[in-house]
Structure formats: structure tokens, C-alpha cells
Amino acid sequence: MDTFRVAIVGAGFGGIGLAVLLKRAGISHVLLDKGAEVGGTWRDNTYPGAACDVPSHLYSFSFERWTGWTRRFAEQPEILDYLRHCVDEYGLEPRLDTEVRSAVFEDGRWLLDTSSGPVAAEVLVSACGQLNRPAVPDLPGLEGFEGKVFHSARWDHEHDVTGRKVAVVGTGASAIQFVPHLAAKAARLDVYQRSATWIIPKPDRLYGPLARRVYSALPLLQDLDRLRTYLLLESRAFGFVRHPALLKPIEHSYRRRLRKEVADPELRRKLLPDHPLGCKRVLISDDYLPALQRPNVDLVTDPIREVRRNGVVTGDGAFREADTIVLGTGFRSTEFLAPMRVTGRDGLTLDKAWADGAEAHLGMTVHGFPNLYLLYGPNTNLGHSSIVYMLESQFRYILGCLQIDGVLEVRKETQNAFNKNLQERMRRTVWDAGCRSWYQTEDGKHVNNWPSFTFAYRRATRRPDPRDFSVG
Template sequence: MTRTGVVIIGSGFAGLCLGIQLKLAGVHDFVILEKGDDLGGTWRDNTYPGCACDIPSYLYSFSFEQNPHWSRMFAPWDEILAYLKHCAEKYDIARHIRYGAEVVEASWRDGGWSVVLADGSGLDAEALVSGVGSLHEPHVPDLPGLETFTGKVWHSARWDHSHDLAGERVAVIGTGASAIQFVPPVAEKAAHLDLFQRTAPWVTPKPDRAIGPRERALHARLPIAQRVIRSIVYWCLEARGAGFAVHPRMLKALEIQAKRHLHKQVKDPALRAKLAPDYQIGCKRILVSNDYYPALTRPNVDLVTDPIERITPTGVRTSDGVDHPADTIVLGTGFRVSANLTRMRITGRDGVDLNDVWQRDGISAHLGITMAGFPNLFLLVGPNTVLAHSSMVFMIEAQVRYVVQALARVRAGRTVEVRPEAQRRFVTSVQRDLGGTVWQSGCASWYLDEQGRNSTIWPHFTTGYWRRTRRLNPADYLDG
């Protein structure tokens, strides 16, 4: 069995960032296991029409590797993927990546991790790091009759580019962050589009614009200019986080903006009423778009709010008994956020199964990174570290800095295992602080598990997380 110092699972932003920082620290004994045939994670998988980042591109890059070539304020998926490939090439990470390597099991044995891949091969490592992220396992809803549909069906994250939707009747199920991006371009091509909405999202204007060649040239010549813009964008988003981290009433201005946006773009009162959310803004993910509402006013688009009863061989039947014929069904139903680690079997000290621990105690980790009973195991984009107001790249860099410190202790011969009491203190404080936030205001969202517990969101400013992860506190760990 192959031996290595560190096994990193996933080659998206998180896995690449850790690989780069390890190399910058002089560590080269690591391998990145990627189940796909290319790097990029979310930005490799999501290629649907209109796919772009909903965080300003100035902030959607590593702080140590600014990208002066963004063409827009909100970068399209292909530019983000190109940026990640550029980073892998510049920092010589590609040779550390093993493609087609899906991890199915990992177990702690004899002071190290034994990792088993889907093809039966395996690796032994001193430390294991999960960088699989939250948005990579498509959620396919349990729709009665879906298997009987005779047309084409795909999830937005598995877009079939070989199939032309021009002139077709298309049924789109879901109105989340992906759907509001692909619905406008699909509506332009389709003969008819039925959009099945369960809950209306809050949508605010998208402050997008092209970044011209002169501005890009300036960024390339004077990186400080781009850093200034990045800093301004960061603090603007951090200020908006007050409505999430301090009190929901501070989101009132954003709510007014969203309502004005809807009223301005949708003149039909009946359609506008269907698109008006009935829950506190921020409880679910706030979406940004300039062309979503106009797409729904097209004569070839119908918004359907009656619940889906079943899928028929020729379309979608709703609870009012109406059949909506379709040639293609597109699922814009999001991702299985909690499945980022539970899709593989991970057993820690004394054979304890991570799935059993999380089912019993809830999904949790100290700082979202380490877990009691699982030595030398580190999570990136782990529990309660996802943001609703800013860039996850910032959080990833904070986590990577922390993990690099922990891995230095591993290389020094120590076993890094968080104390149960340290993990409990962190989890208790996070859940307490989530209690009065907008995320707990009564709506059903992908932030919450089946018990209504929020194991996804970081309930504070990003600066607070940066401070807490800036230095590893030895007292939090068993070896001191």
C-alpha cells in the first residue's frame, strides 16, 4: 500500500489551497485524491447556462494569488475554473493530484490513516484532510413517477450539453441559486418553460458589470489597485453581515431593496404575489439576479406554485390535477449539504464510525475543523463554517492556515486530537449564538438538518472566525 504524509480529499478551492500552502511551507509529501477526471470541484461540475459566482470576483480568489483577468464583477464558471487551473500550474500542484480516485473508506489504524479507494487500491497516511466541500452531491428529490418519464432528465450540476433545448417544452423544478441563473437563458431557447416553485426566494439586484481591458491591464501592472478594491468589497460584505450576525432588523434595508426590485421588474400583480416571499429575508439564501424576474414575465414561461403530485411519462402533474407536458425536466434542487463526508465510511479511534457519531450527537467539529475521537483528521469547509454574506475562499484560507499548523505538529511526531470538552464548548457556543438569528426564524432551509439544527452556518463575522483560527491553541488538544 502506498504511503504518504498527508492525504487530501478533493481538488476544489479547499484542497488546492492546502496543497499550495504546504508547498510554500516546504512540505511536498502529500497527495490530493480527486474522484473526477479534472480539478475544480464545484466549478468543474456546474457548467449550466448562465453559471457564475454570486460573490464579487475580486473576493473570489486566494489573497496570495490575485487574478487580474476577471472579465466581470461576478465571474462566470469557466473563468473560475481557469483560475484554479492556473493556481495548480503555477504552484506545481497538478503532479500531486490523483484523478479517478474516489475515497470510499478511511480508518485510523496504528497511529495513521488507511484510505481505501473505489477501485480497491489504498494509501496509508499520517494525516487525512477532507476538502470535499458542501456543494458537490446533487440532491435528487423523491418525486413519485420520476423513473417513468420518457423524456430527458438531469440535475443542473450534471447538465447535458449534448441535448438542445431549443423548441422544447421544459419543466424546471426548484428556484434556488442555480435555477435563477439557468432559467433566463433556457427560457430564451425553449418553446415553453414551466417553473415549479415551492418557496419564493428573496432576490436582490446583482451589481454586475464588465471589467474592461484597461482596468484589467491596470490590475496586472499595479496589483495594489486590485487589492484596494478587494478590501472595499470585503468590508462592504462584512458590514452586511451585521444583519445576520447581530440582529435581523439590520436586514430591513436589504428587504426593502428586494421588494422594490420585484415591483420594478414584475408588473403583473398576480405573478408578483406568487413571487413575494413569506418568510424573513436571510432565513434562506438571498439570491442576486437582474434577469430572473424578467424571464418569468415572458409569454412562454409559466410559474407553477401548486405542489407536484407526481411525474408522469409525459410531464408533471400537480395537486390541482393539471398535467404540464414536458420534453425535458431539469432539477434545480440543490445539493445534499450534509453528504460531504457521510458518503464515505470514516472510522476513528476504537473503530468509532463518524456517521454514528453525527447521527447521535449532530454534525459538529471544533472550529469546524477537528473532531474528538478522530486523530489527525481535519475538515475544510466543515460544520458551521459556511457563510451567507461573504466569500468562502476567505474562510478556506483561515482553515488552511490552522490545518498547516496542526500538520506541523503531526510531522513532529505528535498526534493531533481535539479534547472533547474543547469541541463541546465550541459547538455549544455556536448553537447558542445561532438561536436568535435570522436562520432560526422559522423557515425550512438547506442550512437545517431534519431535527431543525443548524450545522451549516457560521453565525458571526468572518473576522471573528479569522481570529479564532489564527493560532492553534495547544490546550485544546490532548497532547497539549
């Protein structure tokens, strides 16, 4: 059995970044991933138009600047290339095509059952993230549909939609990017919307060869742009986590945009959200609204009653023919480590510990699971800034924990106090303004977002406090 100090599950931004720092520190580790290559979310989501909604200079590691970005908001192929570059640059050797089926804490170490054989490690780090398991809606009759069905995170590139009748289910962050591409090719495109979402302009621009050469020759310029971007995005947190009324001007701006850009009053009505801006994920796009106004596109707001072999029936009884269904229905974001079965001290499973919704101290450590750390775990998602910044805060914290001798387990009272305070703060945020979103469990518990500023999280994770742990 192969034995390491640290085993990391997941080779996306989190797993790759931590592996780089562990290698720098000379700490033995293994990086495991079920996929055929690295990249995580940016390996899986290859749908047309896939891009990041955080500017590229901030959506990258502070220790590995990249001057190759060709635009301000990087698209999926470039982000994946960046992650491949990090793996090559630092000589990482991830074990790919290796699914971790279960992890059990036994005799002071973690024993992993993987598709490539058993692995043992003193410390287990989950870098699976929150957006890795596609959510497939329970639509009556979907299994009997005779055409092509696929989820946006499992895009079928062999299926040409040119001239086809396509139904898109969902209008979230992925759909808003691929719908314009489908609209340009499909003979007919019906977009099924459950609820409207606030959309803000996308201030994208190209970085031409000259700009890239300047950034390469003068790295300080990229650092300054990174800082400027960070401060701009961080200022938005005032509206999300402190004073939601500050977001009202953005709502008014969207209403003006609808009046200016959407001629049909009925379509404008369908596109106007019924919840405060920020309560659900805010989307950015310049081409979604024009796409919905193409003559071959219809935005459908009646709920889907059933799927038939050749189309979709809505609640009003209308039947719309389709030969392709694309599910833009997001991810099972509140399940975190699933389907991997994790068993901690005294046979406690993570499923049981999280029966009432996932929670962890600082989003990283869970009572009953010694030497287990989560990257991008519960309550570390953001609505305003870069997850990579949050991940780097977590890297430092985990490295600090590795410097403490012994087996560390967060104290129950520490975890309870942290999460009690977190849920109280959540009630003051825009995410608790009455809407339902993927930020919450079915019973309404907030398990995804961080209810404060990113610099506050960095301060809280500056170094681990030994008093927060029992040390075995």
C-alpha cells in the same frame, strides 16, 4: 503502499489552496479527486449562466491574485481556469479519477482505500466541501418519465432544449441563473417553485482590456478593491448574525422592485417570500424576473403531486406536458464527507458520531478522529461573504497543527463547549427565524453556517491551542 504526511481528498478551492501551502512548506502530501480534472464545484456545475455570487477579486486566494477576470462576478469557465492556473503555477500533481471509498485510522495513521490503490498518511484532510452531492427529490413517478431528466450539477449539454417543453423543479441559486437561458430557447418553460426567495440586484460589470492591464500593472488597486469588497460584504453580517431588523430596508427595496418590474399582480404575489430576508440563501439576479414574464414561461407554486411519462401533475390536478425535466434542487449539504466511509479511533464511524447532526470544533476537528481535518466543514458556510476567506483561515490553522508533534485529537469537552456556544449564538441569527433551508438538518439543527463575522473566525483560528487536544 504510497505513504505521505498529508492526504487531501478533493481538488477544489480547499484542496488546491492547502496543497499549495503544504508544497511551499516542504510537507509531503497527495491531492486526490474522483473527477477527471480539478475544480470541484466549478468543474461539476457547468449549467448555462453558472457564475459566482461573490465578486471575483475576493473569490480568489490572497496568495495568488488574478488579473485575468473579465467581469466583477466571474462565470464558471473563468473560475475553473483560475483553479487550473493555480495547479500549474505551483506545480501540483493531483491524482485524478481517484475515488476515496473509505478511510480508517489504524496504528497512528490513516489508511485510505482508493480506486487507484491504497494510500497511507499521518494526516487526513477532507476538502469535499458542502455542495458536491446533488439532491434528487423524491417525486412520485419520476422514474417513469419518458423524456430527459438531469440535475443542474450534471448538466446534459448534448440535450438541446430549443423548441422543447421544459419543466424546472426548484428556484434556488442555480435555477435563478439557468432559467433565463432556458426561457430564451424553450417553446414552453414551467418553473416549479416550492417557496419564494428574496432577490437583490446583481452589480455586475465587465473588466475590459484596459482595466485588466491597469490591475496587472498596479496590483495595489486590486488589493484595495478586494479590501473594499470585503468590508462591504462584512458589514452585511450585522443583519445576518446580530440584528436581523437591519435587513428590513432590503426587503422593502425588493417589494418596490416587484411593483416596478413585474406587471402581473398574481406573479408578484408568487414571488414575495413569506420568511425574513436572509433566513434562506439570498439570491442575486437582474435577468430572472424578466425571464419569468416571458409569454412562454409560467411560475407554478402548486406542489408537484406526481410525474407522468410525458409531464407533471400538481396538487390542484393540473397536468402540464413536458419532454425535459431539469432538477435545480440543490445539494445534500448536511452530509459532508458522504459517501466516503470514515472510521476513527476504536472503530467509531463518522456516521455514528454525527447521528444527531454534524459538528466539529471550529468546523475542522472531530473528537474520536485523530489527525482528521475538515475544510469547509460543519458551521463554516456563509451567507454574506467569501468562503475562500474562510478556507484561508483554515489553512493556517491546519499548518499550525502540523507543527505540533504527535497525533492530535480534539478533546470532547472542547468540541462540546464550542458547539454549545455556537448553537446558542445561532438562535440570535436570521437563520433561526422560523424557515426551513439547506442550512439545517431534517430535525432543524443548524450545521452549515457560521453565526458571526469572518474576521471573528480568523481570530479564533489564528493558531491552534494545544490545550484543545490530547496528543498521542
